[in-house]
Amino acid sequence: MTDEPSGSAPAPRPAKAGLEVVMHGVAEGLPSYARAFKAVVNVEVAPRAIVARTAPGALQEADRLWLEHARTAAVIDDEDCFLVPGADRDWVRVRRTAHTALSAALEPGAGSVVIAMSPDGRRLCALTEEDDDYWIVVHHFEDRPV
Template sequence: MEVAPQLRPRAGLEVVAGDVGEAVPSYAQAFQVVVNIEVKPVATVPRRTPGASEEADRLWLEHARTAAVIDDEGCFLVRGADRDWVRVRRTAHTALSAALVPGAGSMVIAMSPDGRRLCALTEEDDDYWIVVHHFEDPLM
């Protein structure tokens, strides 16, 4: 199990053993939700302001917790190198903004372990966006 190359080691995530449930939407489905032209962020941070990446990480964590994307053990799913999702745990050094490639419109999508919710940190033009989505029904 390995996270996608852009997430290691910069994002400070610990890979955790465990299967990803079959009801979890694919990474492609989650990606389409986040890049949808109608998506509206729950929060934005201008990238040019001092401390922007730290503020984006703080807001991502706040919204990920509120949306129950992170479980009681600090775990969630991220894109894997060779598969759709890998289970990871937050550490004291977790900073998802460190995995974003400036100017590339990159993103990190975190999915709840049950596949019902996601919270993404994206780079959109001159801002960081935090996007939260709740899937209406689990996939069967």
């Protein structure tokens, strides 16, 4: 573990999502952002949950389902922390707050994705926009040691 976040200053997306950036505790040897992205965005991905983007309260429901699946998959640790990509796509450790809404970090337009990874790099839970839906995607990196 290092005492500084991986990479440079975090992108503004954590702030948009109501996340608190934690300036320590990022593990070395984590899966790259490119690898995490590929695990979430590929033709073989099957979402754990789907919310129609046109449904009333769709963003709130997507946030609720993301949190439920992120907790179930142990992406969020006992201190409410997990990892998100920073400005240069290195991982930054963040903490959930009372104002966290991961959907706020989605860029406008279909195809946006927000990836959250467990602090140990073994699991991720993402919120994506897919055509007319929001998808919750969970992935386990099988090659990461326990």
